[in-house]
Every structure is written in structure tokens, then in C-alpha cells.
Amino acid sequence: MAHLSGTDRSQLLLLPEAVDDYVGPENPVRFIEAFVNGLDLSAAGFVRVDPKTTGRPGYDPADLLKLYMYGYLNRVRSSRRLEAEAHRNVEVIWLLRHLRPDFRTIAAFRQANRSAFKQVFREFVIVCRQLDLFGRELLAVDGTRIKAVNNPARNFTRRALSIIIQKTDEKLADYMKRLDESDAEDDKVGSNRGDSGGVDNKLAEKIAAIQGKRDRHKALLEELDRTGEEQISLTDPDSRRMAPGAKVSVGYNIQLAVDAKHKLIAAQEVSNDVGDRGLLASTVKVAMEALGAKQIDAVADRGYFSIDDIEACEQAGITAYVAKPVGGRTVGKGFFSKEEFRYDPANNVYVCPSGASLPVVFHGLARGKEMIYYQNRAACKGCTLRSQCTNTASRQVSRRPNEAVIDRMTERLAAHPDILDKRRECVEHPFGTIKQWMYQGAFLMRRLESVRGEFSLTALAYNIKRAITIVGVAGLIAALST
Ligand code: SF4
Structure with missing residues (x-):
């Protein structure tokens, strides 16, 4: 028996198939189509929603949004790959009605409308609310x-820059010393400068390269001082x-x-x-x-x-x-944790594991924060549990004025x-x-x-995928009309 052979590619069909025949009723593209058609794209912040009255017609932002939603739902995020899908993928051909935007148009749309995608995400949350999801x-x-699009080698923290500058300074000092020694040696033996000039030139080149590196890093450190930031990224300046x-x-x-x-x-x-x-x-x-x-x-x-x-x-x-x-310095040393001290709000004291009351000994600013400290030196002095509590003369317990929220939690x-x-x-x-x-x-x-x-777009795609699993494409489309 022969294998299944399919249909001859050159066969003419009496009743040609429509693209719509290839897209079933539960295909997610049917929801994308209905959802985007129901959005107010101008209100969401999309640009060029109204077509220009002159010039070459552009793409409708709705079509490009549908393409991106399809792409993120199907693990296709790059503009070049989305362009390829518009040529070969029957679902995209159905969704875009044979439109084939090039990758530059696709990428420019995402760049120009980056702030509007969040509103699309919110609109889908509203759909899910209507479905009581x-x-x-x-x-x-x-x-x-x-x-981020930023190689770790192109990110510098303040500390890293200081270390680099310090190391380059040390290296520079070393090369300068070697250069001086070389000059002194030449003077001493009265040697021909032409013989050692090659070595000196190499050293001078190295010194210039290190000096350049130092200056670049010094400029980055100055930029951090100017902005008050703790680190700087060179490819994507916002990444950290x-x-x-x-x-x-x-x-x-x-x-x-x-x-x-x-x-x-x-x-x-x-x-x-x-x-x-x-x-x-x-x-x-x-x-x-x-x-x-x-x-x-x-x-x-x-x-x-x-x-x-x-x-x-x-x-x-x-x-x-x-x-x-859990943990902290005190617990790390094997002493009682703060949780083993009970706060008594009526008397504003801590009751320690030995049962002693620790009253307030300080209330004020400490390390930039309002703090309250509790301590009972007299009780600690004769306490049999002191070796389990502290390695100082007396244990102190700190509390923030709003720490009652933690007690309730x-x-x-x-x-x-x-x-x-x-x-x-x-x-x-x-x-x-x-x-x-x-x-x-x-x-x-x-x-x-x-x-x-x-x-x-990623979070929107996740929510759509999840909602389709729960209520199906038909259920989602039905929610759009309510
Ligand atoms: S050392 Fe002081 S705080 Fe610690 S258990 Fe003894 S009395 Fe209480």
C-alpha cells in the first residue's frame, strides 16, 4: 500500500479554498482580531491611528499591533522574524489580510508605541474581569x-571604577618608574639613545594606552558624581x-x-x-x-x-x-534572636528570655532613621543567660516607631x-x-x-494564553461583546 500523497501542487481547484478555511473557530488569531478591532487605539496612545490625507498610505496600527500580539503569543519577538511570518504563516496571512510590512516598519511601530502597550495589557485585564477570572x-x-541589551563588561559600579582607576594608577607609576630607570641606566653607561629608543617608545605607547583607559574611567566616575547614581551602563544606560x-x-x-x-x-x-x-x-x-x-x-x-x-x-x-x-548578626553569633524578646505595648518595654523588662534608653535618629532602643543594664549584669544573649555587658534591642505593623503581620x-x-x-x-x-x-x-x-506585550501574551486555557477562544470573543 502507498503512503498518503497529498494534493498535486499544480492542481486547479473548482472551488478554491479561502484563507479563512485554514483558521478554525478556536484559533487564537480570531480573538486577537476581535480584541484589537474593539480597542480605541487613539485613547490607548497609539500614534498614526488616523491615516494621512496625502502621501503613500501607511499601515494601520491595529494591523501591526495584531502582528505583535500574535508574535509574542507564539515566541516570535524579533521584527525580522515577524516579517518572515507575514510571508509564510497562514495564520499571520489571515490576520493581516496578506499585508506584508517589512521589518523596519514592524520595529519602528514597536518603538513609536512602546508606551501604549501597557494600556492594551490593562484592556485585557478588563476583559478577564468581565469573565470573573x-x-x-x-x-x-x-x-x-x-x-538587558548591555554586556556586563559595559557596566561599571562606583566601586569598580575606583578599583580600575587605582590599578591603572599603580600600573602607570610602575611604567614611569621603569622609564626613569631606563633613562638613568642610559645616562650611567653613556649608551647610544638609538639602541634603547625602541624600548622607550614601547613603554611610552603602553603608558599612553593606560593613561587613555584611566581618563575614560575617570570620566565615567565624574559622570556618576554628577548624576548621583551608583553605577553606569554604556549600551543601555537605564539597565542596572x-x-x-x-x-x-x-x-x-x-x-x-x-x-x-x-x-x-x-x-x-x-x-x-x-x-x-x-x-x-x-x-x-x-x-x-x-x-x-x-x-x-x-x-x-x-x-x-x-x-x-x-x-x-x-x-x-x-x-x-x-x-x-531570619538571621542577622546577633543570630549569626548564636545569641537569642529578636523574636525571642516579647514586646509589651501597654508598658512600651521588651520582655527578654530571662523575664526582665527592657525599658527605652534612646529614642531619636540613628543612621538616618528614627529608632528606639531598649536595654536593662542592671538585669543583664547578673543574668545567667547572658552568654546566650550577648557578648557585651548588656543586650540592646531596637525598634522602629511603626513596628507595630510587623507585630500585626x-x-x-x-x-x-x-x-x-x-x-x-x-x-x-x-x-x-x-x-x-x-x-x-x-x-x-x-x-x-x-x-x-x-x-x-509579554505579560499580555501570558494572560491571553492563560485565559484561552480557561474559557477558550469563543468564550473570550463572547466577553468582548458584553
Ligand atoms: S542578658 Fe540581659 S537581655 Fe539578655 S536575657 Fe539576660 S537580662 Fe535579658
Whole structure:
């Protein structure tokens, strides 16, 4: 028996097939088409929405937005590859109605409309809200780092520049010394300068090269002094060297607020902050606005632990659950942790493990922050537990004036011990999908504003993919007409 042979390519068909025949009712391109056609692109901030009255007609921003949405949903992000898809991919041919923009047009569209993509992401969040896909009860917040278009060798911290300048100074001093020694040797033996001139010339060239390197790095250090920044990136000036231990060396910090019900992204923010501390309240507030929630629970890992930020959460109607960092210098030395001291709010004292009361001994500014210190020198003096508590004469315990927010949060965490595991379940899904399935390990664009636009498309693609899994293409299209 022969194998299946297909249809002869030169066969003429009596009833020609339409491109529409190749795109089934559950094909995501049908949702992209309906969704973009329903958007108010001018209000979203897209440029050239109204065609020019003169000159050669341009592409409709709606068509180019559809192309990008298709691309990000299908792991095609580069403008050259999107151009290729417009020629050979029947889904793109259907979506663009045989339009074939070249890669320059495609890239220029993304660059010109980078700020508008975030609004498209928000519009899809509204669609998901209409479908009741957000629980609006618990948000899991987490951050990841994505590589910037900036080689780590082209990023300099203030410290690195100081070390480089110091080393070049040492090298210069060494070469200068050798040059002087060479001259002195020549004078002593009365040698012909022509014999040693080659060596001196080589040294002079090396000195000039080192001097040039030193001047370049000195100029970068001066630039840091002028801007007050701690580091400088030469290819993408907005990218930053991330905190030590991060897998990505130079990149951007991505913050996601993921709704626990279906692991959909409610808010996404891109910044060049090196760490996550201080970003909880701001990220959750954006999510609350998108979800129309006045009150919400938010859970995050210990990287977000900041008394001021958790207080800001309380003030914004966010019930925060943030894992408390363990350890610290005192615990590292094997002494009682601060958690083993109980705060007594009625008397404003700490009760230590031996049962002694530690009253306030200082309330004022310390290292730029308002601090309160508690200590009981007399009790420590004769304490039998002192070897487990301190290696000084007396143990001191510090407290911030707003630390009551942490006491309340500690009680909440004790009442919901499983909530931190829930955080991991929620955020791993979008991060895993974005990094592994969507191959978004690095940005293609430079500068913070462009990168924000790029990630808005990524987060939008993730949400569309997730929503299609939950309600299907037909369900999503039906939601657009409600
Ligand atoms: S050393 Fe001082 S603070 Fe520590 S347990 Fe003894 S009395 Fe309390």
C-alpha cells in the first residue's frame, strides 16, 4: 500500500479554498482580531491611528499591533522574524489580510508605541474581569530579573571604577618608574639613545594606552558624581547591575502581582531597582486599581520585607503577608534572636528570655532613621543567660516607631501558615511560562520605557494564553461583546 500523497501542487481547484478555511473557530488569531478591532487605539496612545490625507498610505496600527500580539503569543519577538511570518504563516496571512510590512516598519511601530502597550495589557485585564477570572482576594507578588541589551563588561559600579582607576594608577607609576630607570641606566653607561629608543617608545605607547583607559574611567566616575547614581551602563544606560546572587547580571527588575484564582497577572511593573525591597505597596496598588478592589491580601517573600512598605500597604487597604528575614548578626553569633524578646505595648518595654523588662534608653535618629532602643543594664549584669544573649555587658534591642505593623503581620502569618506556600504556587506559573515557554530571558530593546512596552506585550501574551486555557477562544470573543 502507498503512503498518503497529498494534493498535486499544480492542481486547479473548482472551488478554491479561502484563507479563512485554514483558521478554525478556536484559533487564537480570531480573538486577537476581535480584541484589537474593539480597542480605541487613539485613547490607548497609539500614534498614526488616523491615516494621512496625502502621501503613500501607511499601515494601520491595529494591523501591526495584531502582528505583535500574535508574535509574542507564539515566541516570535524579533521584527525580522515577524516579517518572515507575514510571508509564510497562514495564520499571520489571515490576520493581516496578506499585508506584508517589512521589518523596519514592524520595529519602528514597536518603538513609536512602546508606551501604549501597557494600556492594551490593562484592556485585557478588563476583559478577564468581565469573565470573573480574577478572585480579587489574594495577590502573590514577586520579582524576577531579565537581561538587558548591555554586556556586563559595559557596566561599571562606583566601586569598580575606583578599583580600575587605582590599578591603572599603580600600573602607570610602575611604567614611569621603569622609564626613569631606563633613562638613568642610559645616562650611567653613556649608551647610544638609538639602541634603547625602541624600548622607550614601547613603554611610552603602553603608558599612553593606560593613561587613555584611566581618563575614560575617570570620566565615567565624574559622570556618576554628577548624576548621583551608583553605577553606569554604556549600551543601555537605564539597565542596572542587579543585586549579588541574582542569575541576571545586568538587566531590569520585573514585578508581577498575580491573582491567586487563576494565576493571571493583574499588574506588571518594570524598573531598574536593584532589589525588591520597597516595591510591594506600589505594585499591589496598581493591581488594585486594575481589579477595582478597595481591599486585598498580598503575599510576598522576605526580599520585600520593609517596615515602611508594609505600613504603606496597611494605609492603602492591603493586608500584607511578607516572610520575615531570619538571621542577622546577633543570630549569626548564636545569641537569642529578636523574636525571642516579647514586646509589651501597654508598658512600651521588651520582655527578654530571662523575664526582665527592657525599658527605652534612646529614642531619636540613628543612621538616618528614627529608632528606639531598649536595654536593662542592671538585669543583664547578673543574668545567667547572658552568654546566650550577648557578648557585651548588656543586650540592646531596637525598634522602629511603626513596628507595630510587623507585630500585626506576624500574628496574621501565624494564623495562616500556608499562605507563603501559596505565594510560590501562584508566581512560579507566570515566571516559568514567561522564561521557559515564551523564551523571554532577555529584552530586545534598550531604555526603560521601551523595555516596559516590550514586557507589557509579554505579560499580555501570558494572560491571553492563560485565559484561552480557561474559557477558550469563543468564550473570550463572547466577553468582548458584553
Ligand atoms: S542578658 Fe540581659 S537581655 Fe539578655 S536575657 Fe539576660 S537580662 Fe535579658
